Amino acid sequence: xxxxxxxxxxxxxxxxxxxxxxxxxxxxxxxxxxxxxxxxxxxxxxxxxxxxxxxxxxxxxxxxxxxxxxxxxxxxxxxxxxxxxxxxxxxxxxxxxxxxxxxxxxxxxxxxxxxxxxxxxxxxxxxxxxxxxxxxxxxxxxxxxxxxxxxxxxxxxxxxxxxxxxxxxxxxxxxxxxxxxxxxxxxxxxxxxxxxxxxxxxxxxxxxxxxxxxxxxxxxxxxxxxxxxxxxxxxxxxxxxxxxxxxxxxxxxxxxxxxxxxxxxxxxxxxxxxxxxxxxxxxxxxxxxxxxxxxxxxxxxxxxxxxxxxxxxxxxxxxxxxxxxxxxxxxxxxxxxxxxxxxxxxxxxxxxxxxxxxxxxxxxxxxxxxxxxxxxxxxxxxxxxxxxxxxxxxxxxxxxxxxxxxxxxxxxxxxxxxxxxxxxxxxxxxxxxxxxxxxxxxxxxxxxxxxxxxxxxxxxxxxxxxxxxxxxxxxxxxxx
Amino acid sequence: xxxxxxxxxxxxxxxxxxxxxxxxxxxxxxxxxxxxxxxxxxxxxxxxxxxxxxxxxxxxxxxxxxxxxxxxxxxxxxxxxxxxxxxxxxxxxxxxxxxxxxxxxxxxxxxxxxxxxxxxxxxxxxxxxxxxxxxxxxxxxxxxxxxxxxxxxxxxxxxxxxxxxxxxxxxxxxxxxxxxxxxxxxxxxxxxxxxxxxxxxxxxxxxxxxxxxxxxxxxxxxxxxxxxxxxxxxxxxxxxxxxxxxxxxxxxxxxxxxxxxxxxxxxxxxxxxxxxxxxxxxxxxxxxxxxxxxxxxxxxxxxxxxxxxxxxxxxxxxxxxxxxxxxxxxxxxxxxxxxxxxxxxxxxxxxxxxxxxxxxxxxxxxxxxxxxxxxxxxxxxxxxxxxxxxxxxxxxx
Numbered sequence: 001x002x003x004x005x006x007x008x009x010x011x012x013x014x015x016x017x018x019x020x021x022x023x024x025x026x027x028x029x030x031x032x033x034x035x036x037x038x039x040x041x042x043x044x045x046x047x048x049x050x051x052x053x054x055x056x057x058x059x060x061x062x063x064x065x066x067x068x069x070x071x072x073x074x075x076x077x078x079x080x081x082x083x084x085x086x087x088x089x090x091x092x093x094x095x096x097x098x099x100x101x102x103x104x105x106x107x108x109x110x111x112x113x114x115x116x117x118x119x120x121x122x123x124x125x126x127x128x129x130x131x132x133x134x135x136x137x138x139x140x141x142x143x144x145x146x147x148x149x150x151x152x153x154x155x156x157x158x159x160x161x162x163x164x165x166x167x168x169x170x171x172x173x174x175x176x177x178x179x180x181x182x183x184x185x186x187x188x189x190x191x192x193x194x195x196x197x198x199x200x201x202x203x204x205x206x207x208x209x210x211x212x213x214x215x216x217x218x219x220x221x222x223x224x225x226x227x228x229x230x231x232x233x234x235x236x237x238x239x240x241x242x243x244x245x246x247x248x249x250x251x252x253x254x255x256x257x258x259x260x261x262x263x264x265x266x267x268x269x270x271x272x273x274x275x276x277x278x279x280x281x282x283x284x285x286x287x288x289x290x291x292x293x294x295x296x297x298x299x300x301x302x303x304x305x306x307x308x309x310x311x312x313x314x315x316x317x318x319x320x321x322x323x324x325x326x327x328x329x330x331x332x333x334x335x336x337x338x339x340x341x342x343x344x345x346x347x348x349x350x351x352x353x354x355x356x357x358x359x360x361x362x363x364x365x366x367x368x369x370x371x372x373x374x375x376x377x378x379x380x381x382x383x384x385x386x387x388x389x390x391x392x393x394x395x396x397x398x399x400x401x402x403x404x405x406x407x408x409x410x411x412x413x414x415x416x417x418x419x420x421x422x423x424x425x426x427x428x429x430x431x432x433x434x435x436x437x438x439x440x441x442x443x444x445x446x447x448x449x450x451x452x453x454x455x456x457x458x459x460x461x462x463x464x465x466x467x468x469x470x471x472x473x474x475x476x477x478x479x480x
Numbered sequence: 481x482x483x484x485x486x487x488x489x490x491x492x493x494x495x496x497x498x499x500x501x502x503x504x505x506x507x508x509x510x511x512x513x514x515x516x517x518x519x520x521x522x523x524x525x526x527x528x529x530x531x532x533x534x535x536x537x538x539x540x541x542x543x544x545x546x547x548x549x550x551x552x553x554x555x556x557x558x559x560x561x562x563x564x565x566x567x568x569x570x571x572x573x574x575x576x577x578x579x580x581x582x583x584x585x586x587x588x589x590x591x592x593x594x595x596x597x598x599x600x601x602x603x604x605x606x607x608x609x610x611x612x613x614x615x616x617x618x619x620x621x622x623x624x625x626x627x628x629x630x631x632x633x634x635x636x637x638x639x640x641x642x643x644x645x646x647x648x649x650x651x652x653x654x655x656x657x658x659x660x661x662x663x664x665x666x667x668x669x670x671x672x673x674x675x676x677x678x679x680x681x682x683x684x685x686x687x688x689x690x691x692x693x694x695x696x697x698x699x700x701x702x703x704x705x706x707x708x709x710x711x712x713x714x715x716x717x718x719x720x721x722x723x724x725x726x727x728x729x730x731x732x733x734x735x736x737x738x739x740x741x742x743x744x745x746x747x748x749x750x751x752x753x754x755x756x757x758x759x760x761x762x763x764x765x766x767x768x769x770x771x772x773x774x775x776x777x778x779x780x781x782x783x784x785x786x787x788x789x790x791x792x793x794x795x796x797x798x799x800x801x802x803x804x805x806x807x808x809x810x811x812x813x814x815x816x817x818x819x820x821x822x823x824x825x826x827x828x829x830x831x832x833x834x835x836x837x838x839x840x841x842x843x844x845x846x847x848x849x850x851x852x853x854x855x856x857x858x859x860x861x862x863x864x865x866x867x868x869x870x871x872x873x874x875x876x877x
Contacts, residue, residue, distance in 0.1 A: 079802030083753070130599075314686045346643060356600060358614040364689065365616050368644045368654035369634075369697035372690065373668055389663070390642045394527060394748055442687050450679050454672045474676060475690035 001309075001443040008033045008307045010441060014480035015269045015315070016040055016301055017114030019325035022418040025438055037301045041294065044116040048145040051107070053099040054135040055092045096134030101344075101351045102337045104141065108324045119148040119293070121320060122268050124351070126261075127159045127191065128359035129168045135219050136164035137352050152261060152291035153252050156191060160248060163215035169357070172214045174207060176229035181207040184247075186357050192251040194260035198236075205233040209242040258287035262296065269300060271311050272363050278305065313441035313479050316366055319347035321480065326379065326472065329438070331418055332411035334382075339409040343378065345392040347371050372478070379472035382411045420464055428460065435467050440476040519785050519820075519858055520733055520740055522773075524722075524766070525645075526792035527747025529598065531759060532812040533798065536585060536830070539566045543833040547799040551755060551806065565830055570763035573771035574815065581824040582774070582783070583817050584876045588831045589850060590811030590843025594794065598750070598808075601793040606647035608848055608867050619851050620741055621650030622866045623859065627740070628653045633700045638732070639743040640725040648743060655743070656700045659725065665705035668698045707737035714776035722746050722769040730776050733786065740859055749792060753803040774817065783819030787858055787877060790815040791847070797839055811843035814850065816876055823876040849874060 009028040013020050017040060020028060028036075108117045123144045131137065140162045147155035159165055160183075166172055169183035184207035188198045212228030215221055223243075233242050235250055242250070251257055262283035263274060270278075282299050289295040300306055317325065323343055334340055344350045348371060349360055374390065381388050388409040426434040432448040455466040471477065538544045539555035540563065558566025559575040567575050577583040593611045595601045604611055608619035617625075620637050628634045629652075637648050637655030648655030658664040673694065680691050713730035717723040722744065729742045746766055751758050770788070777783040795812030811831070831841045852871040855863040864870045 083801075083803050314684050316686060316690075356603060356614050361616040364686075365649075367690065367693055368649055368657075369693060369700065370642065370644045370657045372693050373697055376673070376694075377667070393641065393643050393645070393745075442683060444681055444683050444687075447679060450675055454675070470672065473672070475687060475694055478690055479684075479687060 001445075003307060003309055003312065004437075005029060005031075005033070006437060007312065007441070009036050010438070011307060011312045011480075012036055012040075012301060013114075014321075014325070014441065015118075016297070017118050018108055018321060019328050019480065020438065021328040022331055022415070022422060025329070025422050033307065034302060037298070040115045040301075041298075044113040044149060046113070048113065048116060048142070050138075050142045051100060051103045051145075052138060053096045053103060054138050055096055090132060093132050093134040097132070097137055097352050098337075098341060100134065100138055100141065102340060104351060105320075105324065105340060108320070109327045115297075116145060116148050119297075120145045122265065123148055123155065125354060125359035125362075126264065127165065128354040128357050129164050130352070130354055130356075131164050131168045133164070133167065133219075136162070136167060139219070140164035149294050149297070152293055153248070155293075156252070157245065157248055159191075160187065160244065161213065161221040163219050163221065166213060166215055166221070171210055174211050174213065175227040176208070176211045179204070179207040179211060179229070183207070183213075184210055187248075188251065190358055192257040192260065193254060194256065194263075197254070197256045197260075202235050205235050206247045208233050209235070209247045210244045213244050252291065255283070255287050258291065259283040261291075262286050265296065266300075268362075269297075270306060271314065309443070313443065313476075315480050316363055317478055317480050318360065318362060318366060319344055319349040320351065322347070322375065322378070322478065325480070326382065327411075329419070330383065330411075330468075331415035332382070333413045335410060335412045339388075342388070342392055342409065346374055346390060367478075372475075375478055376473045376475075379469050379477075381409050383414055383469060384410055416461070416465060419468065420461055423464055428463070431464060432467060435464065436471055439468065439471045440474075441480050442476045444476070446471060446474075518740075519787065520742065521854060521858060522726075522729060522742045522786060522788040523647075523744070524788065524790045525743065525745040525747075526749050526762075526790060527745050528750030528792070529601075529794045529796055529808055530749040530792040530812065531751060531755060531806050532587075532792075532795040533831070534755070534759060534806075535568050535571075535763075536561070536587070536813050537566045537568065538564060538830050538833065540564045541830075541833055543798070547833075549800070550804055551800040562826065565826070568759070568763055570760050571767050573767045573774070574817075576771075577774060577817055578825065582819055582821060583815060584821050584824055584827050586814045586816065586827050586845055586850065586874075587829060588811040588841050588844040589791070589814050589847050590794070590841070591846055591848070592843070594810040594840070594843070596794065596808040596810070598793055603646060605791060605793055605847060606645060608851055616646075616649070617651055618645065618647035618649050619855075619866060620647045620743070621654055623650075623741070623855060623861055624648070624653045624655060625650035626861060626866060632696060633703050633738075634696055635700045635703055635737065635739055637741045637743065638704065638729075638739050640728065641743075641745065645743065645745075653696075655741075656697070656704065658701070658704065659728075661701070661705045661708040661728065664701045668701040673698060704732070704737070704739075707735040708732055710735040714772065714779065716775065717772040718765070718768040720765045720769060722765050723772060726769045726773040730773055733777070733782060734780055751796070752801065752805040752807060755800075755805045770817070778819065785820070786818060787820070787854070788815075788817040789850075789854065795841060798833055798836060798841065799839055809840045810837075811841040818877070821876055827874065827876055845874075846871060853877065 006028045009031060010020055012033055111117055127144065129140055140159065143158045143162055147158060169186055170180045171183040174180040174183065181203055184203050188203060189195050208229040212224045214224050228243065230241055232239055235242065235247060238250065259279065263279050266274060266279050266282065282296060285299055286296040341350065348366060354360055422438065423431060423434055432451060433445055436445050451467060451470060454470050456462040533544060534551065534553055537553050537558045539558055545552045553568065555566060557569050559569060559571065560566050561578060574583055591604060591611055595604060595611050606618050607615040609615040624634055624637050627636045634653040635656055639645060639648055639655055639657045640659055641657045642659060644654055644657040677691060677695055682688065708728065708731055711731050711734035713727045713734065717727040725744045732739055746762060749759065749762060774783065777786050791814050792812055794809055796806035796809040801807050828844060835842060848867055849871040852863040852867055853874045855861040855866055856873060857877045
């Protein structure tokens with residue numbers, strides 16, 4: 001199949017954004033990919049508004065932990081009350097994080113800053129962090145969304161000083177003479193260099209440099225000088241009385257950091273199969289640009305090779321990409337927000353609950369027989385009242401509030417006319433192909449004759465609607 | 481199109497429609513490799529971190545009674561195993577299995593540098609990894625990769641759940657999750673899916689992979705459904721979820737299905753508050769279901785072919801907390817139940833409560849040793865290849 005202009009544009013929109021939306025999908029036949037890329041940059045150029053969810057009880061921990069500490073110090077709180085308060089805070093925090101999840105999803109679906117939200121999702125997995133403190137999570141997400149298209153060094157430093165990451169990777173416990181190496185290890189292995197590009201000594205020494213980095217009771221970063229190890233450290237052959245910032249700067253001076261980040265982005269945005277010569281070219285330019293993320297993205301999306309057939313339609317959509325993409329094409333509201341979380345859980349990607357510090361592995365890891373068969377049924381669930389008779393696993397870390405699918409999992413107020421409009425000018429006999437051209441990024445096309453038994457052929461609208469739902473209920477629609 | 485759309489083949493004695501994958505997706509279709517009478521493993525996962533010290537109670541240990549003023553179980557209430565150990569009072573059937581020589585127990589099973597987070601520790605147990613490495617396949621999934629190489633139905637492992645756990649995810653194959661073979665069959669037996677597969681032409685590698693997974697899922701659902709109808713399990717199973725799941729497992733074991741591993745969960749054992757009632761309730765469910773299942777297997781002369789193993793992501797702290805509960809701990813005990821045990825009763829000493837790390841038990845047996853033993857000595861698999869490292873084998877099977 002030839003790579004049409006529409007296919008190229010949709011490819012760009014699926015990788016640099018969350019796919020085409022009903023209202024503008026018609027324009028994709030004509031606009032040039034380079035112009036579309038400029039549009040994506042422009043619409044993401046403003047600063048993001050913070051998504052705020054943290055309850056007062058949690059916010060800044062000010063009304064929460066401070067209170068607790070004060071009461072506790074005054075000896076006024078017995079163990080039972082303390083436990084009760086802690087439990088209440090945990091529950092509140094989980095509820096807040098659930099709200100943050102839904103707010104961010106809404107941004108991904110509706111925001112015009114598609115590029116920023118897409119890259120934020122990438123960094124959310126790269127700087128994987130799982131803490132049950134809604135204030136910390138809210139602040140970390142804001143850091144990520146603020147720097148998602150900015151400078152990688154700024155992003156790295158801001159994330160490293162976020163209470164969320166300090167708590168998750170135990171730097172609060174990293175003190176002189178009693179170093180905790182967790183953060184130092186992960187910052188090298190996962191955030192910058194990648195496995196195999198440092199020694200155990202580098203980690204031990206770097207951990208000493210990070211001693212003292214912590215957060216205070218207001219939930220703000222604090223460099224606790226009294227915990228900092230002032231002795232000399234030797235990292236990558238350099239010796240000095242380094243602090244945490246020094247170590248991050250040393251890591252940024254390593255070309256390997258640019259290479260590691262470029263490789264990961266290439267896999268996320270272009271192809272899971274690495275092309276070493278492309279990655280080398282991109283990463284050396286990324287390094288020379290002093291880690292300008294937009295520069296790297298432009299190198300990728302302005303290149304000809306990005307639009308080659310072998311890079312199109314071979315990426316398995318993550319659950320978030322699948323759910324968001326579907327809702328961009330078919331405008332609707334969910335009757336019950338919990339359904340959005342249930343789908344994430346059942347498909348294996350809950351925002352703010354990555355499986356571990358290494359993030360979601362992606363690719364074929366999303367797929368097993370249960371998740372694939374559920375993916376095929378999701379378009380029908382979301383657009384109808386079909387009852388979801390599937391239960392999520394109980395999880396002692398993630399209390400999703402609701403149990404089972406006692407609520408409706410479907411969407412309401414579906415704006416089908418906006419979708420029909422897309423195909424206004426298409427003669428009926430060409431509809432199947434036209435719909436597949438919008439929905440499928442793969443090279444094959446379905447046969448109208450085969451579909452006939454499974455769609456409603458009465459009115460033109462019925463035909464379009466049921467064909468869309470059928471073509472979404474396919475392995476092809478899992479790919480982009 | 482490459483393939484005639486109506487090429488449905490008939491499989492199994494009940495002749496349900498199975499779907500024919502286009503040739504290029506279809507590996508050599510093998511006969512089920514496991515003849516009847518072969519050995520199966522049943523794993524019962526205690527979710528949430530079961531309190532091992534109130535499961536097997538060290539009835540003569542002063543530290544235990546000192547650290548748990550309100551939670552310790554009085555010696556006279558426990559079911560006596562040895563002079564020094566008693567079982568939780570609700571585990572009557574386990575006590576009977578112990579008396580018959582069909583129960584073995586391992587104490588202080590764990591791993592170095594234990595993690596006290598539920599999700600992380602469960603991942604470590606399910607993937608069979610070290611606590612500082614991240615592996616995205618499960619130990620049973622990798623066993624499946626070995627077993628199912630080139631097969632068309634990854635039904636060697638079945639989890640009784642709607643979602644598949646990491647333990648059962650391999651690199652190339654993943655187990656099948658179902659709580660109800662009939663429902664699984666009905667939801668996957670959609671003529672539309674079969675038409676899609678029949679009309680699919682060789683495409684990009686990833687699309688091929690998805691089609692292959694879809695075909696495998698449909699075939700597996702059909703195969704499991706057929707087999708689940710063949711043999712009725714005994715009638716005396718409790719109406720609990722675990723009871724129903726073990727009943728389904730029993731009916732599959734009694735058929736000639738090729739499944740080697742069944743996986744089922746019970747929980748939550750995360751007893752930070754009011755532990756006594758919660759643990760008792762869950763143990764009663766466990767006990768009644770296990771009794772029905774083992775009775776059934778004995779009556780059908782299959783108990784020698786079944787090994788049932790329990791585990792939890794961690795044990796709990798030695799000292800109780802202020803809410804009549806216990807907090808997350810480390811090493812824990814495991815039950816091994818079978819009619820074919822070579823060693824019975826206690827396989828190793830009770831935990832040493834005088835030698836703790838920060839109030840937590842030290843592990844003495846790496847759980848990967850247990851996996852290696854089960855893989856090599858029960859399932860006849862290459863444990864080193866699957867676990868990635870050699871672990872010393874135990875001698876209970």
